[in-house]
Amino acid sequence: MGRWEPNARGRLEQAAMELYGERGYEQTTVTEIAKRAGLSERTFFRHYADKREVLFGGSAALQDLLVAGLGDAPASAPAIDVVAAALDAVAASFDGRREFALRRQGIISANAELRERELIKLASLSAALAGALRARGVAEPAASLAAEAGIAVFKVAFERWTDGDGTRSMDHFTHEALEALRAVTAGA
Amino acid sequence: MGRWEPNARGRLEQAAMELYGERGYEQTTVTEIAKRAGLSERTFFRHYADKREVLFGGSAALQDLLVAGLGDAPASAPAIDVVAAALDAVAASFDGRREFALRRQGIISANAELRERELIKLASLSAALAGALRARGVAEPAASLAAEAGIAVFKVAFERWTDGDGTRSMDHFTHEALEALRAVTAGA
Numbered sequence: 216m217g218r219w220e221p222n223a224r225g226r227l228e229q230a231a232m233e234l235y236g237e238r239g240y241e242q243t244t245v246t247e248i249a250k251r252a253g254l255s256e257r258t259f260f261r262h263y264a265d266k267r268e269v270l271f272g273g274s275a276a277l278q279d280l281l282v283a284g285l286g287d288a289p290a291s292a293p294a295i296d297v298v299a300a301a302l303d304a305v306a307a308s309f310d311g312r313r314e315f316a317l318r319r320q321g322i323i324s325a326n327a328e329l330r331e332r333e334l335i336k337l338a339s340l341s342a343a344l345a346g347a348l349r350a351r352g353v354a355e356p357a358a359s360l361a362a363e364a365g366i367a368v369f370k371v372a373f374e375r376w377t378d379g380d381g382t383r384s385m386d387h388f389t390h391e392a393l394e395a396l397r398a399v400t401a402g403a
Numbered sequence: 404m405g406r407w408e409p410n411a412r413g414r415l416e417q418a419a420m421e422l423y424g425e426r427g428y429e430q431t432t433v434t435e436i437a438k439r440a441g442l443s444e445r446t447f448f449r450h451y452a453d454k455r456e457v458l459f460g461g462s463a464a465l466q467d468l469l470v471a472g473l474g475d476a477p478a479s480a481p482a483i484d485v486v487a488a489a490l491d492a493v494a495a496s497f498d499g500r501r502e503f504a505l506r507r508q509g510i511i512s513a514n515a516e517l518r519e520r521e522l523i524k525l526a527s528l529s530a531a532l533a534g535a536l537r538a539r540g541v542a543e544p545a546a547s548l549a550a551e552a553g554i555a556v557f558k559v560a561f562e563r564w565t566d567g568d569g570t571r572s573m574d575h576f577t578h579e580a581l582e583a584l585r586a587v588t589a590g591a
Contacts, residue, residue: 395545
């Protein structure tokens, strides 16, 4: 390891987001990101495997948060309430992150490879959620369907949160989407 | 166009599936597929853009079937019943196709690029379904959630149909998954 750089990861993320916004994701190099952050390329590669991972570096934390959030529900809770507890934990972590989420979304929408990576991330979250539900004793196909329903709620809520005017939280849109899904499947 | 080749598309699909199974998707070339089918490379490219599209050539037809299937539900039907009608139309089209589906699934599972392409296909189906529901007057977020729910049901049912012993139809697993989703979201 080289010398300690205060908040190197955050500075690299900030520099990368600026450059992706200014000149586009494809046109930005790791050399430029490191330079903008005032750090070396070696430091970049200590924190991220490549320039794409700057945008997806939070995926593992998101999955951990989701799976840990399941634990907030009592053992006897119905699967959908367990999923709702996990989504609440994730929504809370998004507070104050809307500007970042908006910029990230803009960069991802403009690039097919990044859109694919985002789909893979959501599929991985769904698989992790289904596995955690099975570990709690939820049978199939209920575990997979509760997990898929949870990811659908997350996806729709996230779109509405980033498309909105910023006055309402991710938590608001998560609850709205979950209620809408309940109403839809009940035949409303 | 060259001379007419009887069932060229079907012969190319058959040859490609055989070769992907025998030597792996990556190791198979278009030249070999055409040769196995007893056709020219030119004929191959009249039917498929590349070797990947042999596995995804049915996606457009699947989407058309799904969207057309919505029309089987009365105008006043709840969104979930409209989605169920679309899934019924798709399930019926899978009758007699389980062996093909199993082989296709085996090839796709073994290759990261193909798994990504499959996720894109499902996301496109969901977007098409949501658009068709909005065109029928279903508001957001209900339209997106009903579409996502439909694709979740399709995905889980498809996995259970291909994992099963072949005695029950895709239609059976579609109904099973839809009922399980209803029970899950109702808090069962």
